[in-house]
Amino acid sequence: MPEQTSPPPTLFEIAELVRCRAVFLPGDPARTGRVAFWRPDGTAPSAVASAPAPVADLTVVLPGDDGVEAVTVPAVLLPVSTALPVLTRARAHPRADRTTAFWGAAALHALQLVARGLLLPGLSPDDHDAWRAGPLSAADVEAVRRLAAATPPEAHAVPVDDAEPPRLPDPEKLLRAFLDSIADTLPRSPAAHLVTGGAAYAAPEPLRLPEHRAWAADVAAGHDAGVRLSLRIEVHGLTDEAPDEAQVTFRAVPQVHDVSDPALVADAAVVWAGDSGAAFGPRARMDALLALRRAARAWPPLTLLLSAAVPDAVDLAAEKVTDLLGEGARALADAGVDVHWPKKLARELTTRAEVGPPDDEPGRGTAGSPALPSFLSADALLAFSWWCTLGGQRLTREELNRLAEANRPVVRLRDQWVLIDPQEARRALDRQDHKVTPVDALGAALTGSVEVDGHRVEVRPTGWLAALRERLAHPETQQPVEQPAALAATLRDYQRRGLNWLTSMTSLGLGCCLADDMGLGKTITLIALHLHRQTDPSSAGPTLVVCPTSLMGNWQREIERFAPGTRVHRFHGARRSLDDPADGAFVLTTYGTMRLDAARLADVPWGMVVADEAQHVKNPYSSTARQLRSIGARARVALTGTPVENNLSELWAILDWTTPGLLGRLGTFRSRYAEAVEGGQDPAAADRLARLVRPFLLRRRKSDPGIAPELPPKTETDHAVSLTAEQTALYEAVVREALAEISGAGSMARRGMIVKLLTGLKQICNHPAQFLKEERPVIAGRSGKLELLDELLDTILAEEAGVLVFTQYVRMARLLERHLAGRGVPSLFLHGGTPVADREAMVRRFQDGEVPVFLLSLKAAGTGLNLTRAEHVVHYDRWWNPAVEAQATDRAYRIGQTRPVQVHRIIAEGTVEDRIAALLARKRELADAVLGSGEAALTELTDAELAELVELRGGTR
Numbered sequence: 001m002p003e004q005t006s007p008p009p010t011l012f013e014i015a016e017l018v019r020c021r022a023v024f025l026p027g028d029p030a031r032t033g034r035v036a037f038w039r040p041d042g043t044a045p046s047a048v049a050s051a052p053a054p055v056a057d058l059t060v061v062l063p064g065d066d067g068v069e070a071v072t073v074p075a076v077l078l079p080v081s082t083a084l085p086v087l088t089r090a091r092a093h094p095r096a097d098r099t100t101a102f103w104g105a106a107a108l109h110a111l112q113l114v115a116r117g118l119l120l121p122g123l124s125p126d127d128h129d130a131w132r133a134g135p136l137s138a139a140d141v142e143a144v145r146r147l148a149a150a151t152p153p154e155a156h157a158v159p160v161d162d163a164e165p166p167r168l169p170d171p172e173k174l175l176r177a178f179l180d181s182i183a184d185t186l187p188r189s190p191a192a193h194l195v196t197g198g199a200a201y202a203a204p205e206p207l208r209l210p211e212h213r214a215w216a217a218d219v220a221a222g223h224d225a226g227v228r229l230s231l232r233i234e235v236h237g238l239t240d241e242a243p244d245e246a247q248v249t250f251r252a253v254p255q256v257h258d259v260s261d262p263a264l265v266a267d268a269a270v271v272w273a274g275d276s277g278a279a280f281g282p283r284a285r286m287d288a289l290l291a292l293r294r295a296a297r298a299w300p301p302l303t304l305l306l307s308a309a310v311p312d313a314v315d316l317a318a319e320k321v322t323d324l325l326g327e328g329a330r331a332l333a334d335a336g337v338d339v340h341w342p343k344k345l346a347r348e349l350t351t352r353a354e355v356g357p358p359d360d361e362p363g364r365g366t367a368g369s370p371a372l373p374s375f376l377s378a379d380a381l382l383a384f385s386w387w388c389t390l391g392g393q394r395l396t397r398e399e400l401n402r403l404a405e406a407n408r409p410v411v412r413l414r415d416q417w418v419l420i421d422p423q424e425a426r427r428a429l430d431r432q433d434h435k436v437t438p439v440d441a442l443g444a445a446l447t448g449s450v451e452v453d454g455h456r457v458e459v460r461p462t463g464w465l466a467a468l469r470e471r472l473a474h475p476e477t478q479q480p481v482e483q484p485a486a487l488a489a490t491l492r493d494y495q496r497r498g499l500n501w502l503t504s505m506t507s508l509g510l511g512c513c514l515a516d517d518m519g520l521g522k523t524i525t526l527i528a529l530h531l532h533r534q535t536d537p538s539s540a541g542p543t544l545v546v547c548p549t550s551l552m553g554n555w556q557r558e559i560e561r562f563a564p565g566t567r568v569h570r571f572h573g574a575r576r577s578l579d580d581p582a583d584g585a586f587v588l589t590t591y592g593t594m595r596l597d598a599a600r601l602a603d604v605p606w607g608m609v610v611a612d613e614a615q616h617v618k619n620p621y622s623s624t625a626r627q628l629r630s631i632g633a634r635a636r637v638a639l640t641g642t643p644v645e646n647n648l649s650e651l652w653a654i655l656d657w658t659t660p661g662l663l664g665r666l667g668t669f670r671s672r673y674a675e676a677v678e679g680g681q682d683p684a685a686a687d688r689l690a691r692l693v694r695p696f697l698l699r700r701r702k703s704d705p706g707i708a709p710e711l712p713p714k715t716e717t718d719h720a721v722s723l724t725a726e727q728t729a730l731y732e733a734v735v736r737e738a739l740a741e742i743s744g745a746g747s748m749a750r751r752g753m754i755v756k757l758l759t760g761l762k763q764i765c766n767h768p769a770q771f772l773k774e775e776r777p778v779i780a781g782r783s784g785k786l787e788l789l790d791e792l793l794d795t796i797l798a799e800e801a802g803v804l805v806f807t808q809y810v811r812m813a814r815l816l817e818r819h820l821a822g823r824g825v826p827s828l829f830l831h832g833g834t835p836v837a838d839r840e841a842m843v844r845r846f847q848d849g850e851v852p853v854f855l856l857s858l859k860a861a862g863t864g865l866n867l868t869r870a871e872h873v874v875h876y877d878r879w880w881n882p883a884v885e886a887q888a889t890d891r892a893y894r895i896g897q898t899r900p901v902q903v904h905r906i907i908a909e910g911t912v913e914d915r916i917a918a919l920l921a922r923k924r925e926l927a928d929a930v931l932g933s934g935e936a937a938l939t940e941l942t943d944a945e946l947a948e949l950v951e952l953r954g955g956t957r
Contacts, residue, residue, distance in 0.1 A: 009085055015800060016850070017076075018090040020045050022100040023060070023158050025077070026177040029128040029206050031184035033177065035083035036075040036158075040097065044074035060157040061166045070159065070166050080181045099155040106175055109147060110182035113140070116334060119183055121201050123213060128206040131187055132180040135294070137336035138228055138262050144179070148172035227284055229268075229291045230255045230338040233324070234313075235345065235410065238417050248410050250316040252324075254295075254305065255340075256280065256288050268292075268305075269312035291336075298335035299328045321409040325421040345410065345419040352458045353450065354385040355441045356465030388425075390418065400425060438465075439661040445469045446695065447688040451672065468508070472695035478504050484531035489524060489562045494700060494707045498525045501698050502637065503532055506608065507539065511636035511658025513614065515643040515699040518795045518872075519715050519902040520707065522639045523558045526610060529637070531563055533607060534584045539634060541607020542581035546628065548613050549590045550788035553720030553909040555612070559586050571597070580604065591616050591624050598627035606633035613791060614638035617657060618650035620666060629657055642798040643697060648673065648689075655696055662696065702871075702900055714893050715902045718917060719792075720909040721784035723765070728952065730764045730771060731911065735950050743943055754946065758912065761950060763809065765908035766877050770812045779819045785876060785906045786819065792904060793825065796872050797852055803872040806858045806888050808879060813855045816876070820853060827853040832860040843867065858888055868897040875905045880916055910953040 009017065020037040027033040036058050037045055044055050058075040078086070084107055090096040091104030113133045120134040136144070151171035159166035188204045200207050232255055237248040256271045258264035258280060266275075271284050292311055296302040301320050305311035316324070329339050388395045390413065395403075403411055403418070404425035411418050436444070444450040445461035446469060461469050471478065481503045483491055491499065498514060502525065505512040516522050533539040545555055552570060559568050567585040571578050572593050578600055581587050587604075594601060609631055611617060617625040636658045643651050652669050655662055663669045673689045700707055723731060738757040745753055763770045766785060769777030779786070789805070796803050807813050810831050820827045828842045828851050846854045847869045854867065858879055870892035879885050885905075893901040907917045941949065 017086045018096040029124040029130040030180040033181035034077045038073040038075040110179045127210040131184040133183040272310045298331040356462035506635035513638040513697045518641045543608045545610045608635040609633040614640040620653040641795040801871040802869040805874045807876040829855040831857040867891045
C-alpha cells in the first residue's frame with residue numbers, strides 16, 4: 001500500500017498538523033485506518049507535500065450555540081504510518097491541540113505494546129489478514145480503560161451512522177481499533193516475509209483468507225479469555241530454631257484471576273474442582289488451560305502442569321527458583337503472568353557503587369582540577385567500588401561472599417531469611433575493582449547511576465571527582481571571570497555568565513556547547529573567551545574557527561571590531577597557506593576546506609577549536625564530522641542555535657566531539673536514552689540524560705526572564721558573505737567592460753550607464769541567475785547570500801519564529817520562492833502586482849502563523865503593513881536609502897510587537913555593497929544626505945571615484 005513507502009512529514013508539516021484537531025477513522029483491515037486532521041477554525045491544513053494526502057469533507061459533532069451540532073469540515077486524511085511522526089511529536093508539543101496530543105499518547109501506548117511483542121494474528125470482519133494488539137494482561141486492559149476515559153470529546157467526534165441524534169463511537173472501542181491499526185501496520189516489511197513464509201501477515205496489501213476463519217476463531221478464543229494466571233510461590237522449611245538452607249523447598253501454585261473483576265481470584269485446583277461456583281463462568285477451565293499453555297511456552301518448568309489431571313502445583317528445584325528470580329519472571333511477565341513471593345522473605349538487596357579516588361587523596365583535592373591529558377586520557381583509569389545493602393544496611397565482603405557461594409536462592413543472613421539471585425551476588429563480587437575511564441566515571445557521577453548487565457546501579461562519586469561533579473552541577477558558585485581588557489565592548493550580564501561558564505569548562509579540559517538563541521551574541525562571547533585564555537600560559541594558543549563559508553566574513557569583522565590588534569588569518573581558497581599561527585591569532589576556515597585539509601590543520605597545536613553552526617556535524621558518520629574529530633586542541637567549543645533539529649542523535653554527535661566518550665557509543669546512547677526520551681516512554685531516562693548533558697550545554701532563549709530585559713527591542717546585524725567563483729568572474733567582467741564604456745561616454749549617457757552598472761553589480765551579488773535572467777536556473781550553490789539565508793532560516797524555523805525577507809527585485813524574490821519550495825519551506829510572496837484581496841489574505845495567514853517565511857518586494861511592502869508575527873527581518877539586498885530600509889523593518893518592529901526583533905542585512909564582502917555599507921556605518925548623517933535618492937547621487941562620481949567604488953577587493957572564494 002502507498003502509505004507503507006510514503007516519506008514521513010517534514011518538521012514544518014508536523015508543526016502545522018500538531019496544532020490541528022485529530023480523530024481516528026477505523027478501516028478494514030485495521031492497517032487501512034486513517035487519521036483525519038482539521039483546523040479548529042474549520043479549515044483544512046495545507047497539503048502534506050512530503051506524503052500527498054487527500055482532503056475530504058468530514059462530518060463531526062461538536063459543541064455549538066445550541067448544544068451539539070453536526071458540521072462538515074475539510075480534513076487531511078493520513079494513513080496511520082504517516083500520521084505516527086505527527087502524533088508522537090504532538091504528545092509533548094507545547095502548542096498541540098488536545099485531541100492530537102491524546103492520539104499521540106495512544107500511539108505511544110500502541111508502540112509500547114508492539115515493542116513487548118503483544119501481537120496476535122487473525123482475520124478482520126471481511127476476512128482480511130490482520131494483526132491486533134494482544135494478549136493484554138489485566139494491567140494492560142486497565143491502562144487502556146484509563147486512557148479511553150481521558151478521551152477529549154472532539155477526539156471521537158465522527159458519528160458512526162446517520163442516526164438522529166448523532167451517535168458517537170464508544171471511546172474504548174475506538175481506542176482499541178487504533179491500537180490494532182498500529183499493531184497491523186508496523187510488522188509488515190520485506191523482512192517479515194522471511195518469518196511468515198509468504199505474503200500473509202507480512203505484505204501491506206490486504207489478503208482475503210476466508211479459509212482461515214476457524215483457525216482465527218480458535219486464536220481469538222484462546223487470547224480473549226475472561227481469565228488470566230499468576231503464580232504464587234510457596235516456600236517450606238523456613239524455621240528460626242534450626243535453620244538449614246538445604247531443607248528449604250519451593251513449589252509454584254497457579255492462581256486464576258477474573259479479567260473483568262481483578263478482586264476475584266482462586267487457586268487452579270479450586271477452579272478444576274468446581275468449588276468456585278459460577279463466579280468464573282462456564283469457560284473458566286478451558287480459558288485457564290489455554291493461559292497455562294501460553295505460560296508454559298514462556299517458562300518451560302510449568303509444562304508438568306499441562307499433563308496433570310488437576311494443575312494444582314509444581315515443585316521447583318533451587319536452580320529453577322533462581323531462574324524465576326530473573327529471566328523466568330521477565331518471560332512470564334511478557335506472557336501476562338505475575339509471580340508472587342512470600343512477604344516474610346527479605347528481598348531488599350540492592351547494589352550500589354562508589355567511583356573516584358578516596359576522599360582523603362592528597363594532591364588534586366576538592367579545589368583542584370584534573371589536567372587535560374590525564375582527565376581525557378583512556379589510560380587514566382578510576383576504580384569502581386561496589387557494595388550491597390540489605391534492608392538499607394551495608395553488607396560486608398564476607399557476607400557478600402557467603403551469598404554468592406551458597407548458590408541457593410534462599411539464605412539465612414543476619415537472623416532473617418533472604419531471597420536472592422546467587423548470580424547477582426556473584427556479579428557484585430566480580431565487579432570489585434572494576435576500572436573505567438575518567439569520562440565514563442564523570443558520566444556516572446553526573447547521572448547518579450550506571451547500567452551494568454542490564455541493571456541500573458546507584459553511583460556515588462568520591463574525592464576530587466565528587467568535587468568536580470559539584471562544580472559542574474553548580475557553576476554559579478565559581479569565581480566570576482573579569483571581562484578581558486583587550487575586548488573592545490561591554491558584555492551584557494548573560495554574556496558574562498556565558499564567559500564564566502565557557503572559562504570554567506575549558507579550564508577543566510572539558511569541551512562544551514554554547515547553544516544560545518540567534519542574536520544573543522555567541523560570537524562576541526567566544527571572542528572574549530579567546531582573549532581570556534591568552535592571559536594564562538597553560539591555555540594560550542591560536543584558535544581555529546570552523547564555520548560555514550557564508551559566515552567567514554562576519555567572523556573576521558567581529559574579531560577586528562571587538563578584538564582590535566588580534567591577528568586573523570583565513571585558511572580558505574585555492575591559494576590558502578597555513579604557517580604556524582601566532583599564539584593569540586584566530587584562524588578561520590570552512591567545513592569544506594577543513595574536510596580537505598584536516599591533516600594540515602591537525603599538525604597545529606591549537607589552543608582551542610571552535611565549530612560554529614555545529615549542526616553541520618550532526619551526522620557523526622559524515623566525512624566532515626570524522627575529519628573534525630581528527631583535529632586536536634586543548635579545548636573544544638561548539639556554537640549552535642539548534643543543538644537538536646530532528647532527534648537526539650544530533651546532540652550526541654555535537655557533544656561527542658566536544659567531550660569524546662561522555663555519552664558513550666551512539667548505539668548505546670540510542671538504546672539507553674534517545675529512544676526512551678523521544679518516545680516519552682521513560683521519564684527517568686529523560687532525567688538522567690538531562691543531568692548528564694546539562695553541565696556541557698548552555699542554552700539560553702531570548703524569552704528567558706534573565707535575558708529578555710537586557711535585550712534591546714531591535715538588534716541589527718550586518719552579515720558579510722563572500723562571492724562564489726561564478727559571482728566573482730561575472731562581477732569583474734561587468735566592471736571591466738562598463739568602466740571602459742563609461743570613460744568615453746557623454747554626461748547624459750554616462751549617468752544611465754552608471755545606474756546600469758550599479759544595478760548589474762547588485763544583481764550579481766544577489767545571484768548570478770538574476771543577472772543572467774535565466775529561465776530555468778540552477779539555484780543552489782551559486783550565491784554566498786543564498787547560503788547565508790539558508791543558514792539563518794534553519795535557525796529561525798527551528799525556533800518556530802517568523803521572518804520577513806525583503807528584496808528590491810521581483811525576479812530575485814521568485815528565485816527565493818522557488819528555492820524555498822525545493823527545500824520544503826512554506827513561503828508567501830507579496831509584490832506590486834498582488835491583488836488587494838490576496839494581499840490581505842497573505843498578511844492574515846502570516847500573522848496566524850500558518851506560513852513562517854514572507855518574501856516581500858521592498859517597494860510594494862515597505863510601508864502600510866502590520867507584520868508583528870515576525871521576530872526576524874532579512875534585507876537580502878541593500879536599499880541605499882536608510883530611511884526606506886527602516887520603514888521596511890518597521891513592518892515587524894512596531895506597536896503590537898511584544899518580542900525583540902532581529903534585523904539581518906546581508907552584504908557581499910569586497911563589493912560595491914560593502915563600500916556603501918561602510919559609508920552608512922561611518923557617516924550616517926552624511927550618508928542620509930548623499931544617498932537619499934539612492935544610486936542617483938553616485939552618477940556624479942568621477943571615473944576614478946567610480947572605479948574605486950566598484951573595484952572587487954578580496955571577499956571571494
